[in-house]
Amino acid sequence: xxxFLLVTIQVDMHDRLAITLQEDLTERIVNDRTRGVLIDxxxxxxxxxxxxxxxxxxxxxxxxxxAETVVVGMQPSVAITLVELGLSxxxxxxxxxxxxxMDLLRESLERG
Amino acid sequence: xxxxxxSEIRVASQDDVVVVRQAVRARAVEIxxxxxxxxxxxxxxxxxxxxxxxxxxxxxxxxxxxxDGGRRGLxxxxxxxxxxxxxIEKAMQDGYTTGVGLGLGLGGARRLVSEFHITSRPGExxxxxxxxxxx
Numbered sequence: 001x002x003x004f005l006l007v008t009i010q011v012d013m014h015d016r017l018a019i020t021l022q023e024d025l026t027e028r029i030v031n032d033r034t035r036g037v038l039i040d041x042x043x044x045x046x047x048x049x050x051x052x053x054x055x056x057x058x059x060x061x062x063x064x065x066x067a068e069t070v071v072v073g074m075q076p077s078v079a080i081t082l083v084e085l086g087l088s089x090x091x092x093x094x095x096x097x098x099x100x101x102m103d104l105l106r107e108s109l110e111r112g
Numbered sequence: 113x114x115x116x117x118x119s120e121i122r123v124a125s126q127d128d129v130v131v132v133r134q135a136v137r138a139r140a141v142e143i144x145x146x147x148x149x150x151x152x153x154x155x156x157x158x159x160x161x162x163x164x165x166x167x168x169x170x171x172x173x174x175x176x177x178x179x180d181g182g183r184r185g186l187x188x189x190x191x192x193x194x195x196x197x198x199x200i201e202k203a204m205q206d207g208y209t210t211g212v213g214l215g216l217g218l219g220g221a222r223r224l225v226s227e228f229h230i231t232s233r234p235g236e237x238x239x240x241x242x243x244x245x246x247x
Contacts, residue, residue: 077151085220
């Protein structure tokens with residue numbers, strides 16, 4: 001079982017920063033041969049369409065690079081807002097917190 | 113209806129979008145919106161501020177605290193002198209975009225606020241005015 005990469009987003013990201021994160025992450029997945037990525041967004045007090053799309057891109061890209069992505073820690077108010085905005089984050093796996101996210105990654109790697 | 117505190121912020125770059133989000137959050141807390149409503153108005157502001165930068169070529173947003181009877185509200189007016197929108201109805205539809213986005217900005221923002229008003233003239237610019245009430 002490979003090691004997991006844990007990314008904690010702790011700043012209010014402007015769009016360029018979100019794209020940088022996307023690029024850095026895919027590079028790390030390849031260089032570290034990471035099989036699982038956890039993105040902790042518990043510190044984010046909003047997810048707008050741009051950040052939502054970036055998370056989706058990261059999930060798709062990591063899948064192509066043979067890694068699973070799980071987004072963890074979304075605040076309830078953010079989830080409510082996302083759905084009304086019209087973003088249901090298709091293709092993105094989510095978990096309540098880092099521990100549950102790790103369990104999810106372990107399970108799917110054992111199955112795979 | 114009484115207009116209380118008002119302030120204007122420049123919206124010209126991606127960094128300004130972050131500044132707008134933070135200013136709207138502070139004002140939403142100040143007028144006593146609950147956490148979900150704060151999140152909704154900040155998210156709507158983020159979408160509209162990005163539109164102002166990306167499609168409008170930059171502009172301004174006016175933040176106004178409102179008092180109407182017993183309820184309090186926050187009104188945001190985004191203005192740009194960009195190319196304008198030819199077909200507003202189409203622009204409001206989910207999934208419609210002339211740019212690089214998901215096409216959720218305008219329609220999505222409308223669903224997150226209490227009142228939504230858009231005026232646009234091709235060649236002259238666009239004004240989007242949204243209000244969130246606390247009750």
